[in-house]
Amino acid sequence: MPGPQRDERNGRAATFRVVPELPEVESVRRQLVPELTGRRIVDVWWDAHPHARLSDLDLAVGRRIEQIARRGKFLLCTLDPTEDGDPLELVLHLGMTGSFAIRPTEPTEATPSRTTTDHVRVRFDLDDGRTLRFTDPRRFGRASVIPAGDYVDRIPTLATLGPEPLSPAFDADVFAAGLASTSAPVKAKLLDQRLVAGVGNIYADEALWRARIHPTSRRVGRARALRLHQAIVEVLAAAVEREGTTFRDYQMVNGESGRYADFLDAYGQGDRPCHRCGEAMRRTVVAQRGTTYCPRCQR
């Protein structure tokens, strides 16, 4: 699951968190499936906060988790139908800093005092004596129970979410047409979630580097769009295969400076030589997001 990682930038070590994107969320999903499928939720607690994106979680009490699917960066848990036959759905989003843990259920009298500092935002007590904890320091995550599939009214972003990039629904021609009919920077369109689902800041930079497209490019012709389509699929598929581990642990080389493994070619590579042409990678801001690219091979 996403967690603190080592960074080495300009000779200084730093820690930061891996922001979960499609591969990381898929990895989390695969870990949750064997633990949660078939389990009944017997009690729920959640953090009341003015801006908490947590809603109607009490509706999950008494329900059984039937399936855990993923759309983009969302986890979708099907709950069994209510007495009147309406199936419910638990929608989860990790935001920037969300993570899950499954632990033995603690006695209720032992828990309240811990809630302010441990950043646990939601607890789902399960019928097997364990608790699913949703921890989210920055509160950008979300957890909502909705009538199954009622995205248009309840979670519009899900209703307008683009195709899954690792499925046949991600059509190259549709993608190219979508890029052709816009004036926004191509990176903004990748982050937008409507052209393609699940791409975030890291894999947007990686895919653009691989396709040799400048992140601020506002005119992406068909040939480059097809290249980018292919790059998105390759970058995400490779990351899913690595179980969403975006970064490998910081490693020392001959007792000198450490470096990333070769997983990342763009993100976080500012000032380093481009893995393809050796030019110094450059850092800028696109769509209010830190962006790294090669000024020579990405035009």
Added chain:
DNA sequence: CACGCCTCCTGTGCGC
């Protein structure tokens, strides 16, 4: 509608 800027939040690094 499309685009793009602003805000939510908090841990962390860095300058002084």
Added chain:
DNA sequence: TGCGCACAGGAGGCGT
């Protein structure tokens, strides 16, 4: 040592 500030970003809101 400690203070204050900048920075990180997914998604939602809002102004143009």
